[in-house]
Amino acid sequence: MKKNIAVIMGGHSSEHDISIKSGNVVHKYLDRKKYKSYRIVIEKEKWLYLDENDKEFPVDRSDFSISPNGVKIYFHCVFNAxxxxxxxxxxxxSYFELLGITQTSCEHYQAALxxxxxxxxxxxxxxxxxCATSYYLNKGDIVDKEAIIEKVGLPCFVKANKAGSSYGISKVYEKKDLDAAIDNAFSEDTEIIIESFLDGTEVSVGVITYKNQITVLPITEIVSENDFFDFEAKYEGKSQEITPARISKIQQENVSKLAKQIYRVLGLKGYSRSEFIFIGDEPHLLEVNTTPGLTEESILPQQAKVAGISLEELFGSAIEACIP
Structure with missing residues (x-):
């Protein structure tokens, strides 16, 4: 019997449209011999099911079901995109855990962390x-630019603490530009993190649970045409994403070991994609993403392809880990 899979996409953040693209790719590549895939769009105003003609049907949030033809449809698994x-x-x-519905990404605590x-x-x-030296600010704090520069130096990165896809990030070279960068970060979150600049090769490392084994995918080297790996570089072709990365064997071993250690220490499941910068042979962690981009052009699917894992296998494996 085919399993009903809810592919959730959208969300409330600036990454809404990117998530819609990821979700549509997952929907496209799920094995129709095994699964019945349903596109579920989560928005602030409404949750809805989109059929193949993009007709909208409401989602019953009390039990996360849909009734497009007057008959309730429940889901065996949620694919989180x-x-x-x-x-x-x-x-x-947390919502799905309370309802007893399994989902492909990490659990609620790990996701929040x-x-x-x-x-x-x-x-x-x-x-x-x-990791880089960092300085923290919350909305309403007094901004002591001298203290910031004394701790992290210049240039530095000003980031929204809870945001993705490089929204709310600025690279700052001069003290006079700190205010604008801080305002930009606060436009995405009420907390920000200011980090020292790490001058080295940037890499992205995908770690997944594949066929019930923690698997490190081939490493991707990030070469941005812009000043750093910003939104334009990520999504508008202003970067080279080279897989496998042009790094030494010892660098490859060090960062692969570290990415797997982070996955295990945090108790992750499903997909993760961690970003590092090398200082010499030592990788320094920038961040960990637990629902990375899943379009054909996204980094994790690129890495899976080099590893010989098709999108159908990549997406199906995440589901099978939830409902073997």
Whole structure:
């Protein structure tokens, strides 16, 4: 019997449209011999099911069911393709856990932790995970630019603490530009993190549970045509994403071991994609994404392709890990 799979997409953040693209790709490539795929769009105003003609039907939030033909349809598994809130920060994970519906991404605590850059780094530092020097600000705090520069130096990165796809990030070279960068970060979140600039090769490492084994995918080297790997570089072709990365064997071993350690220490499941910058041979962690982009052009699917894993296999494996 085919399993009913709800592919959730959309969300409440600036990443809404990117998530819709990811969700549509998952829907397209799910094996129709095994699964009945249903596109579910989660928005602030409404939750809806889109049929193949894009006709809208409401979702019953009391039990997460749909009734497009007057007969209730329940789901065996939820495939989470929402980037940002409420799919990447633990809110929907908690909802599905309460309803007893399994879903493909990590659990609610891990999602909330990884989505909060400041908390994530604080948890991982005792395990010897290297990262940039950082300075924290909350909305309403007094901005002491001298103290910021004294701690992190220039240039530095000003980031929204809870945001993805490089929204709310600026690279700052001069003290006079800090105010604008801080305002930009606060446009995405009420908390920000300011980090020292790490000058080295940037890589992205995908770790997945594939056929019940924690698997590190081929590593991707990020070469941005812009000043850093910003939104334009990620989504508008202003970067090279080279898989496998042009790094030494010792660098490859170090970052693969570290990415797998992070996956295990945090108790993740499903997909993760961690970003690192090398200082010498030592990788320094930037962030961990637990619902990474899933379009054909996204980094994780690129890595899976190099590993010989098709999109059908990649997406199906996440579902099978939930409902073997």
């Amino acid at each position: 929402i980037h940002g809130t409420p799919g990447e920060d633990g809110l929907l994970q 990884t989505f909060n850059k400041r908390d994530l780094l604080s948890v991982l530092r005792p395990y010897g995970i290297r």
